[in-house]
Amino acid sequence: MRPANRLLLWLLLAPAVLWLGLLIVLPHLEILMLSLRQRVAPHEYAFSLQQYATFFDEPLYWHTFARTALISLLATLLTLLLAFPVAWHIAKVARGRSKALMLALLLLPFWASEMVRTLGWVILLRGSGVIPQWLFHLGLTAEPVELLYNDASILLGLVYSSLLFMLIPLVNALETLDDSLVEAAYDLGGSRVNILRQIILSHAAPGIAAGSVMVFMLTLGNYLTPVLLGGKNSMWFTEQIYTQFITRFNWEQGAAFALLLLVLSTLMVWVGLKLTGQGFGETLRRT
Amino acid sequence: MLTFPDLAIDLDVRGVSKHYRQHGKDFTAVDDLSLRVPKGAFCSILGPSGCGKTTLLRMIAGFIEPDAGEIFIGGNSMRGVPPNRRPANMIFQHLALFPMMSVGENVAYGLARRGIAKKLIQHQVDAMLERVGLAGAAVKRIDQLSGGQKQRAAIARSLVLEPTLLLLDEPLGALDLKLREHMKLELKQLQAQIGTTFVYITHDQSEALVMSDFIAVMNQGKFEQTGTPQDLYYRPQTAFVAGFVGNSNRLSGRMGAGAGSVAQVDDGPALFVSPQQAFPPGRSLALFIRPEAIVLACPPAPLENFANRLSGKVLSLFFDGANSTVLIRLDDSDIELHVALFQNGFHADIHPGDTVSLGIAAEHVLAFAV
Numbered sequence: 333m334r335p336a337n338r339l340l341l342w343l344l345l346a347p348a349v350l351w352l353g354l355l356i357v358l359p360h361l362e363i364l365m366l367s368l369r370q371r372v373a374p375h376e377y378a379f380s381l382q383q384y385a386t387f388f389d390e391p392l393y394w395h396t397f398a399r400t401a402l403i404s405l406l407a408t409l410l411t412l413l414l415a416f417p418v419a420w421h422i423a424k425v426a427r428g429r430s431k432a433l434m435l436a437l438l439l440l441p442f443w444a445s446e447m448v449r450t451l452g453w454v455i456l457l458r459g460s461g462v463i464p465q466w467l468f469h470l471g472l473t474a475e476p477v478e479l480l481y482n483d484a485s486i487l488l489g490l491v492y493s494s495l496l497f498m499l500i501p502l503v504n505a506l507e508t509l510d511d512s513l514v515e516a517a518y519d520l521g522g523s524r525v526n527i528l529r530q531i532i533l534s535h536a537a538p539g540i541a542a543g544s545v546m547v548f549m550l551t552l553g554n555y556l557t558p559v560l561l562g563g564k565n566s567m568w569f570t571e572q573i574y575t576q577f578i579t580r581f582n583w584e585q586g587a588a589f590a591l592l593l594l595v596l597s598t599l600m601v602w603v604g605l606k607l608t609g610q611g612f613g614e615t616l617r618r619t
Numbered sequence: 620m621l622t623f624p625d626l627a628i629d630l631d632v633r634g635v636s637k638h639y640r641q642h643g644k645d646f647t648a649v650d651d652l653s654l655r656v657p658k659g660a661f662c663s664i665l666g667p668s669g670c671g672k673t674t675l676l677r678m679i680a681g682f683i684e685p686d687a688g689e690i691f692i693g694g695n696s697m698r699g700v701p702p703n704r705r706p707a708n709m710i711f712q713h714l715a716l717f718p719m720m721s722v723g724e725n726v727a728y729g730l731a732r733r734g735i736a737k738k739l740i741q742h743q744v745d746a747m748l749e750r751v752g753l754a755g756a757a758v759k760r761i762d763q764l765s766g767g768q769k770q771r772a773a774i775a776r777s778l779v780l781e782p783t784l785l786l787l788d789e790p791l792g793a794l795d796l797k798l799r800e801h802m803k804l805e806l807k808q809l810q811a812q813i814g815t816t817f818v819y820i821t822h823d824q825s826e827a828l829v830m831s832d833f834i835a836v837m838n839q840g841k842f843e844q845t846g847t848p849q850d851l852y853y854r855p856q857t858a859f860v861a862g863f864v865g866n867s868n869r870l871s872g873r874m875g876a877g878a879g880s881v882a883q884v885d886d887g888p889a890l891f892v893s894p895q896q897a898f899p900p901g902r903s904l905a906l907f908i909r910p911e912a913i914v915l916a917c918p919p920a921p922l923e924n925f926a927n928r929l930s931g932k933v934l935s936l937f938f939d940g941a942n943s944t945v946l947i948r949l950d951d952s953d954i955e956l957h958v959a960l961f962q963n964g965f966h967a968d969i970h971p972g973d974t975v976s977l978g979i980a981a982e983h984v985l986a987f988a989v
Contacts, residue, residue, distance in 0.1 A: 441915065460835055505929075510713070512715040513715050513717060515709075516709070517717070517728065520728055520732065520734040521703045521704075521729050521733060521780070522703060523732070530720075530728075531719075534719045535719060
């Protein structure tokens with residue numbers, strides 16, 4: 333490669349390299365270093381694993397951690413179950429204008445910020461809100477019930493905010509499925525369940541993996557939805573990180589938590605892909 | 620309509636119709652069709668695209684319910700029977716082999732759905748693959764097969780289920796010309812060997828002529844004519860069949876007034892014709908003359924034995940080995956005729972501009988009312 337060309341290549345790569353270096357690699361190195369030190373005296377720090385020891389010693393922390401992972405997993409599963417029939421309808425049943433309209437309707441809520449959409453759920457679900465009042469006036473409940481601030485409302489919010497990210501890869505995956513494959517399987521004696529499992533799901537598997545990875549990571553790192561819909565007792569791990577950094581001003585502890593969350597999400601995505609036999613590269617290509 | 624008195628009928632289509640609404644207008648895809656296919660026959664449904672042949676095939680397979688009429692396969696009514704319970708299997712236009720499975724798994728798919736033991740399936744799959752010339756290919760991925768091998772794998776996947784009827788939806792269409800010619804013969808031989816009843820739809824008249832025991836020519840939702848390839852070629856019953864099956868020179872003209880069957884070609888000569896029914900004088904006609912039915916004399920010679928004796932000039936020569944033709948303009952008119960040029964050495968030195976004599980027997984000028 334001529335020197336001039338090499339210079340041009342680096343210039344073109346510069347934004348990406350700067351982005352990666354300054355916004356992703358450097359902060360993470362900083363967080364890693366923060367998490368591995370302990371304040372021994374004012375303005376005096378020493379290497380220590382104390383922050384990680386605290387995480388394992390204090391049940392509240394790792395309970396929150398496990399709970400966050402489990403609810404995220406559940407939210408991913410629910411999102412997949414809800415999104416699949418919708419994706420099927422958009423990819424295979426809807427034609428022409430109605431298809432375009434449906435895709436537009438999916439994107440429409442994203443014109444409002446996530447904060448506003450989540451507050452919308454607060455308005456619907458809080459004790460003096462729309463749904464509890466209806467239930468009360470219809471005589472279904474003796475008094476207006478508080479539907480907010482429980483696990484179900486967190487789950488609801490998480491699924492709602494994740495649907496689009498599951499739908500797009502699913503629609504893409506299903507659109508590439510040749511209808512005649514489904515017909516051929518049907519013609520050869522396949523039942524609906526078998527065709528779904530052996531033909532449709534196995535064709536859509538990379539799309540399912542891509543959507544699930546995306547939704548799981550977004551859910552695990554979500555802060556706004558659990559706090560707004562779960563209230564003080566939401567026990568979401570990102571909240572713990574926030575508390576350490578902002579409320580307690582214990583940056584060392586917060587950094588350790590942040591790294592643990594990173595390791596957890598990476599590990600769970602890896603295990604998930606291994607279990608479903610999906611390649612990492614192929615999945616990334618689909619997202 | 621052909622009759623097959625001594626044979627069992629594997630497919631019996633009785634008065635089947637299918638209508639669609641398209642752009643607010645009613646559209647009849649299949650119009651009151653009846654068809655009987657005897658056991659072990661290779662039957663083709665030949666027609667231009669949009670004639671309704673795919674709709675008919677999908678009704679036989681069970682993907683579409685007919686609006687009227689009934690379909691019997693192997694003597695049993697198929698009303699309300701879904702495709703996965705019909706004793707008919709389909710070869711799709713693009714074969715629809717499952718790319719997520721190996722060749723062996725593809726062929727085993729239907730057997731596994733019947734709940735047959737794994738060991739027995741393995742045995743049957745291997746036997747069937749060997750039969751279609753794919754022995755040892757069971758472990759291959761679909762994308763490792765060549766076009767012809769994919770074709771055979773798709774056929775194996777259906778035939779392993781031992782269907783009463785194999786339906787083929789233009790499966791040769793996606794192949795290149797040379798392979799298509801080869802697969803035509805192979806498919807015909809395979810059918811003769813295995814003896815399964817084939818229903819083959821195509822718009823390619825050569826495929827239909829080469830492979831079929833009998834052909835139904837379809838146009839605008841109706842059968843124009845059903846018969847053997849020879850029937851359709853030598854004795855077409857409608858102008859559509861005469862024009863669609865094989866090559867023909869098509870002329871338009873009018874029935875003459877005098878005695879005998881003479882037609883006046885528009886802006887051309889009068890020809891002795893063989894009318895397909897009695898026409899009143901002045902009736903406008905479509906005349907069909909096959910290029911190989913015209914006898915050529917070069918240098919010009921009196922062709923005493925022919926009812927129609929014409930003369931003309933060679934406009935151009937289309938050399939294509941055994942399929943060579945010359946284009947000849949008749950003297951004193953604008954009529955141009957394609958004439959087959961047999962490569963037997965008699966006409967090796969024919970050139971554009973040469974004057975020639977033409978002889979056509981009256982029975983080779985088919986006349987239909989239009």
